[in-house]
Amino acid sequence: MGQGLKNRGCTRADVDERRAAVEEFSSTKLNAIASYTIDPESARSNIENMIGCIQIPLGFVGPLHVIGEYANGEFLVPMATTEGALLASVNRGCSLVNAGGGVYVRIVGDAMTRAPVFRTKGVSHSLEAIKWITENIDAVREAAEATTGHGKLIGLETFPNGRNLFLRFSFHTADAMGMNMCTIATEAAARLIEKETGAVMISVSGNMCMDKKPAAINMISGRGKTVIADCTIPAYAVKERMHTTVEAVVDTNYRKNLVGSAMAGSLGQNAHAANMLAAMFIATGQDPAQVVEGSMTSTLCEEVAGDLYISVRIPSLEIGTVGGGTKLPTQAEALEIMGCRGTGKSRKLGEIMAAAVLAGELSTLGAQAAGHLGKAHAKLGR
Amino acid sequence: MGQGLKNRGCTRADVDERRAAVEEFSSTKLNAIASYTIDPESARSNIENMIGCIQIPLGFVGPLHVIGEYANGEFLVPMATTEGALLASVNRGCSLVNAGGGVYVRIVGDAMTRAPVFRTKGVSHSLEAIKWITENIDAVREAAEATTGHGKLIGLETFPNGRNLFLRFSFHTADAMGMNMCTIATEAAARLIEKETGAVMISVSGNMCMDKKPAAINMISGRGKTVIADCTIPAYAVKERMHTTVEAVVDTNYRKNLVGSAMAGSLGQNAHAANMLAAMFIATGQDPAQVVEGSMTSTLCEEVAGDLYISVRIPSLEIGTVGGGTKLPTQAEALEIMGCRGTGKSRKLGEIMAAAVLAGELSTLGAQAAGHLGKAHAKLGR
Amino acid sequence: MGQGLKNRGCTRADVDERRAAVEEFSSTKLNAIASYTIDPESARSNIENMIGCIQIPLGFVGPLHVIGEYANGEFLVPMATTEGALLASVNRGCSLVNAGGGVYVRIVGDAMTRAPVFRTKGVSHSLEAIKWITENIDAVREAAEATTGHGKLIGLETFPNGRNLFLRFSFHTADAMGMNMCTIATEAAARLIEKETGAVMISVSGNMCMDKKPAAINMISGRGKTVIADCTIPAYAVKERMHTTVEAVVDTNYRKNLVGSAMAGSLGQNAHAANMLAAMFIATGQDPAQVVEGSMTSTLCEEVAGDLYISVRIPSLEIGTVGGGTKLPTQAEALEIMGCRGTGKSRKLGEIMAAAVLAGELSTLGAQAAGHLGKAHAKLGR
């Protein structure tokens, strides 16, 4: 078998042909993978070399009461996972936050970044290039924005270091997650900068962006949406539904999420934000590799007037409601469940996701505080 | 609608009933989500509140030549994604590494960790507890291993800090990813320690484990499998298939992955390891939230005798070939494509995954070196 | 002996009396400590409970050719240390950079920060407080600047997280290192914010400042002066004076400072920037605890046209030429050697320090490349 891209077709017949070749090469039968229902033509821009589909069980949690600027009311939240006990746990969290009147949530930052690295002749040359950029920021913006109907350049930071010059471009990208939009716009701007300054673009992504790797710069400054959320859970609900106390949850969060995370050299401090994010990302056609950035969430708990105050800060939530996997049939339906499909919906989606992360954090902290994490897993058969 | 867990059934009828409730609640039609083929009873331990399935397009890359201790020969590697251009890119990488004779890969660490945090009375009490543990390590091991048929306690590190005592347990977990096995075994050991020392377990997971959050402790010491791999790509192949030069790729890796990552405060230095890991994790039923740890990969390039040497180190690859999502029909078939289903296969899977990560890193570095990352995305229609 | 502050006097007699008490308490004779020559009254604002002086051997390196915006020409650089071989090494580095025509150096950032943390009622309250601050930034500035003759508020970033609101104030502080100026000005602004918003200031220093602790925020965004410098060393000089090759130095820097630092989870990547900074800080009356921030320096080497290009980026160089220890007699003289005493000199000092750090990095990398670090230490008798 030659390298697999020779048949480049996207029809079901093309998919069948390729899958048959895989079956032959690997002496397997791929009946389940073949049993998909979506039209492969619709996935033309989502994958190459398609041979079928993976089916991920989809469930939901909720209703979850969200008090956002864009999402207001009760929502069912779809989650796709193969990790038993996750939805049961988040669902319990939803019940608790509802008892607390819902999750208050706001988006405090919203920008996608791309940071090309240029090779210069050294410090002097880098500073000349920065000077040119500063003086010609309008031309740079124009070059970038000419490539896109929706992207708006809203910031440009400069980081010179030796013969390297990093430029961190920030864009508003409307309802797309927007990384590709950024890449294309940044490249156009970078080409202008190359031409005018003599700095040579080495990579349009110089890793100060920073995409799909955990990095302090995103934890501190944000990438995609920066979302903060909180809720106060009445003491009685903590007792009745989590079988523990406010004090125990606060103590657990302190020793585990604050002290333990710090001693481990972690970026972020949370229990399992990545679990909720991964399940929602897969359900709604987001890029699951960007769960990495979301995992730098900060979860905090305090006792306030006897009740349990809990908050999350997700510094870097990279999501969209148009483009990418969002338009595939099952994913589009999952977005529809929350009324988050298409234009004008990405902030609403971000708010719901943050609220669900909070619910999941709450439930797991409660379970650990009650001392039965191991038992919960054992009972649910994993 | 009450909190969604009331109908706890797992039959297709139960799923239908729940989905109908969701449709009504959200005024949607979920036809695509309903069009799944796997038996929901088989997903009983993977999800609660199931209403259907998300279909993720599955493709493959390869053949990929792997020279491992467990995986030897040519493999097709299944990847599930909605990110266009990814498989085409990784596939090109496979072609390149094959031209280099394949990817040499070895597993240098293999242990799953759990680190409970205990509350003690202070430094003196923590040291007494450590003393007891040290002197009674056999009893601790026995308590832990009594809970599991496969897990073996192979290490226990102690980190006292004020009134906190963290114990980092390491287990061999055979072919399971093993986190739940660890959790249960650790909890049993912890209960013994509590009883004998008076230290109070606050959380069985004290975040020095550290699961699904990026943390230096795992980047340095590893969690799950630590895998290293390398390959030397002939200069002609770099030129003909990536349209760039060895020097340009090395320079790109240096400025982007080394300098850029360092300036961003990143854990790990790579181009997009998380992309390949997420696509393979979803295809094979791994826990996608654990892509977080895998994203701390280190990718290095050097010119050696005119050719391109490239290597990856994945410090923390948390995978299994039994348990979790691996037994679901589509996922099991995906494993089968690589001959990685079931007992005795997890190391083989780890080797193939590392080789595929290397191929993906190579291709993206080449594309960026050739200066057309933006163009590639534009052309593939995203 | 009661707690030592009862005698609060600053005369030589007071110092003698206290020292005698210490001698009695500890059954020692402190003759060397007693043999100081500076007037203790002049140290009144530098120390309490004075009993004498520690003498630190002072040497110098240079001449060092600096091509700065403020420092131009050849400088002798005073360094106080007890670490043998350090000055010999840096001096060799000076000779090398002079052979390269001197160190080009520029200051690209200059601001001192203070970040109080406030306790709020939660997300909603934090956002209200931020809104008030944004709308009343002139009043905030006025409150801050009313406390200082030199400080100018030049930035204010907001970081809300749960019931915590961090405000990162940035000030121009003229030629003082300026941390206390910042603290006082920030506190005044914070009191206004407290009064108007109901947010409660918990600490004027909420550790997002961040002083005397290593933190990504300062590595990325800078604190104090951010200085970049470079130099190209001719290949012949590398060979003749360092007994190694350009290629070997570049390779050493790559494997040690880039790869090794990354694998260790380091902030910054350098050989021993802290050594030069500590020696110059002590010589010139800077705060030696702020060497911590300076230690996050990035050192990079490349081969350019056969010669050795070397650069440093010191993201966070917190220094002054007025205030603090700079006015003590020996320290003031050390500043005078470089023409850096008093008003209008702090940027000049920053440029010279960065150049000296580069020289020291170069020499150590050369020594390690030549494979004789161990031998060098052995020979110099340590």
Place this chain on the structure above:
Amino acid sequence: MGQGLKNRGCTRADVDERRAAVEEFSSTKLNAIASYTIDPESARSNIENMIGCIQIPLGFVGPLHVIGEYANGEFLVPMATTEGALLASVNRGCSLVNAGGGVYVRIVGDAMTRAPVFRTKGVSHSLEAIKWITENIDAVREAAEATTGHGKLIGLETFPNGRNLFLRFSFHTADAMGMNMCTIATEAAARLIEKETGAVMISVSGNMCMDKKPAAINMISGRGKTVIADCTIPAYAVKERMHTTVEAVVDTNYRKNLVGSAMAGSLGQNAHAANMLAAMFIATGQDPAQVVEGSMTSTLCEEVAGDLYISVRIPSLEIGTVGGGTKLPTQAEALEIMGCRGTGKSRKLGEIMAAAVLAGELSTLGAQAAGHLGKAHAKLGR
């Protein structure tokens, strides 16, 4: 003036001659620097190019009640600084910890590390080298220990990554800080490894050591002494002497040292451990650049039965009581004040230093809790 090392003499006349040359070069008079009393011959192995001494005001704090394994009783602690208010503050902390019955302190780790980096041919070669080392660890130890009378090799970790192989050697170094001892011993072992395995040592210090740079590896695993200490301060003392409450101090530590440090991407979480360490390091002839590692201290506070529990963990305290600057006259006397001069005293010194760090942390947290940090600085005239 040629490069300054031509006159290599160490007599007072040599020092005078060099100083005169500096005075002429820089058109200064260096009378204070000339007014030193120590014999420059005694500093022969501590500095090159000596021209005099810097005088750092020395004070003391205490008595400080220490309950260590090596240090037991009341100690006066010498501190050299130019930062006003520091000693007054630490002294107040001493009074408070004495009210709490003293600081309980223990050393839980004690090893100096050196991590050379080798260049290998790749993964396969690195693993062969590791195999050889594992099988010949006795020969490696013998080679290392042959170079030293006191050093004992107690650990060797291996970190292969591409064509890089890092070996982290750990040594017991008796009462020397021991870095040079380690360097020499490691180099000897490395030469043997080079010869037997063909791996090429690129640098004896490959930055996984890691010296004088902030790095997670040392925060987690320790370097030099790892020291933990705690104390419980009665509520009345908090109120009467710090004019604040237990609750306020705990809250300050939480928001500042835990939350703020985490959000800043810090290694360690403390208020100003580096201040105390720098002042004690300078007083006692330690290497002040190693304050960097000490700055990764963790400070924790809790309310326990109404009183204030406070603890510190200093993961990496690199100190000695022989060698380096400890033998200079003023520094030796400072050590003598604590009964910490010479052989058999380094652990005692480590315990006292940790106790003093705790006292300083306590006082500053109290001051910030009481809301008058700005005012304290203003009043003491800085």
